[in-house]
Amino acid sequence: xxxxxxxxxxxxxxxxxxxxxxxxxxxxxxxxxxxxxxxxxxxxxxxxxxxxxxxxxxxxxxxxxxxxxxxxxxxxxxxxxxxxxxxxxxxxxxxxxxxxxxxxxxxxxxx
Amino acid sequence: xxxxxxxxxxxxxxxxxxxxxxxxxxxxxxxxxxxxxxxxxxxxxxxxxxxxxxxxxxxxxxxxxxxxxxxxxxxxxxxxxxxxxxxxxxxxxxxxxxxxxxxxxxxxxxx
Numbered sequence: 001x002x003x004x005x006x007x008x009x010x011x012x013x014x015x016x017x018x019x020x021x022x023x024x025x026x027x028x029x030x031x032x033x034x035x036x037x038x039x040x041x042x043x044x045x046x047x048x049x050x051x052x053x054x055x056x057x058x059x060x061x062x063x064x065x066x067x068x069x070x071x072x073x074x075x076x077x078x079x080x081x082x083x084x085x086x087x088x089x090x091x092x093x094x095x096x097x098x099x100x101x102x103x104x105x106x107x108x109x110x111x
Numbered sequence: 112x113x114x115x116x117x118x119x120x121x122x123x124x125x126x127x128x129x130x131x132x133x134x135x136x137x138x139x140x141x142x143x144x145x146x147x148x149x150x151x152x153x154x155x156x157x158x159x160x161x162x163x164x165x166x167x168x169x170x171x172x173x174x175x176x177x178x179x180x181x182x183x184x185x186x187x188x189x190x191x192x193x194x195x196x197x198x199x200x201x202x203x204x205x206x207x208x209x210x211x212x213x214x215x216x217x218x219x220x221x222x
Contacts, residue, residue, distance in 0.1 A: 003153065033210050042115075042201050042213030043154075088153065096142035096161045096205055098169060103153035 002027065006089050006102025013079055014110050021087060021105040022073040029091035032065050032072040033099065037086045046087075047074070079109050114138065117202050117214035123222050124189065124196060132187045132217045134202035141206050143185035147171060148199040148216075157200075160185055189219065197221050 006023045013019055023032070031050055035043035047058050049065035049072060056063055062075045072091075076083055086106050090099040115136045124130045134143065142161045146154040156169030160179040174193025179185055185204075189196045199218050203211040 006153075009151075031208070031210070035213075040216070040218070042117075042203075042215045045210050045212070048210050092208075092210075095208055098144060098156050098159050099154075099211055101154045103151065 002100050004089055004091060004100055004102040006105055008105055009103070010106040010108070012108045012110060015079060015081060017079055019076040019079055019083070019107060020073060021089075022071060023089035023091075023102045024071045025091055025100070026070070027091070027093075027100075028069040029100075030069070030094055031092035032063070033090040033092065034061075034063050034072070034074045035088045035090065037088065037104070039085075043088055076107075079107075081109050081111055083107060084109050115202060115204055115212060115214035117200075117217050119217060120215070122217055122219045124219060125222050127191045129188055129190050130219065132189070132200055132202075132219070134185045134187065134214060135183055136185075136202075136204045136214075137183060138204055138212065139182070139206070140204035140212075141182070142204060143179070144203040144205075144211065145169075145175075145177065145185070145187045146201045146203065148201060154201065157187065 004023045034046045037043040047063040053067045054065040060077045086104040088104045089102040118133045144159040145157040158177040160166035176188045201216045202214045205211040
């Protein structure tokens with residue numbers, strides 16, 4: 001099955017630094033989603049993007065839906081220790097169809 | 112509160128044994144999904160169901176079976192034909208064009 005190309009695979013950053021990660025696809029999506037997963041738990045939705053070019057913020061998080069509809073990025077500003085976890089991008093073609101996921105970016109924050 | 116409940120949290124399977132993972136949602140969502148997560152592999156789709164009494168295979172359906180007799184419930188059976196069942200299993204649900212919401216997962220191990 002298709003998977004998105006998500007990078008980087010892992011990041012080690014100092015507390016207070018900004019973080020950037022992205023996802024690319026060979027296919028067009030109508031919706032891009034970003035999830036965060038803490039150890040032993042299910043992914044939690046952070047941001048949903050529904051229109052090409054859309055830029056959406058959720059607190060210190062900002063995500064954009066690429067204009068080609070084949071990519072998306074997520075930025076985290078002024079990272080804090082609780083940002084640690086795995087971040088997944090996901091693309092959705094339409095309606096109640098399965099998501100296509102990236103392999104995740106594992107974020108570690110050094111205090 | 113509405114949500115998705117997966118049980119049990121931890122499950123152990125003996126060789127040659129079938130085990131069933133429970134997923135219940137009270138969100139009135141039409142669609143439900145099962146994913147398997149292995150370290151570094153992201154989420155891979157096992158089965159999904161868009162409506163009661165109907166379901167489709169995902170990318171890695173071999174060795175698994177599901178049923179969707181009620182809107183709220185989508186149990187997953189890991190059969191003895193699944194030779195490498197050790198993984199973290201996640202259930203999700205969605206409605207219309209809204210993002211999927213996930214349960215907290217079941218970790219399956221082999222005795």
